[in-house]
Amino acid sequence: MESETPCTSHVDNQASYDDIIENTEAPQEVVVKPPEVVNTKGSGSRILSRVEKALKLKNKPLRQCKKCQEWGHHDSRNCDKFKEKEKRRSRRNYEV
16 A cells, blocks of 8 residues: 655755755845733733622621720731821921
């Protein structure tokens, strides 16, 4: 059983490649454009809606702030009342 496609050797293929290369001319000007930015690592993160953010915050346990003694979603490190007092103190120091 013989196939109908002729068997070509590596030498024949190389000769045909050489003919193609010799008969083509290099372009006068080469234009290279930067590639489009593609993020291929991971699928990214989904942006939460306001409702989803509110539900997530509602399900968090409340903490008691040791500076203002209130129950809420803050602690002594990020207490809004304490920050306001610090701002007032710093303004007084700049005025003097």
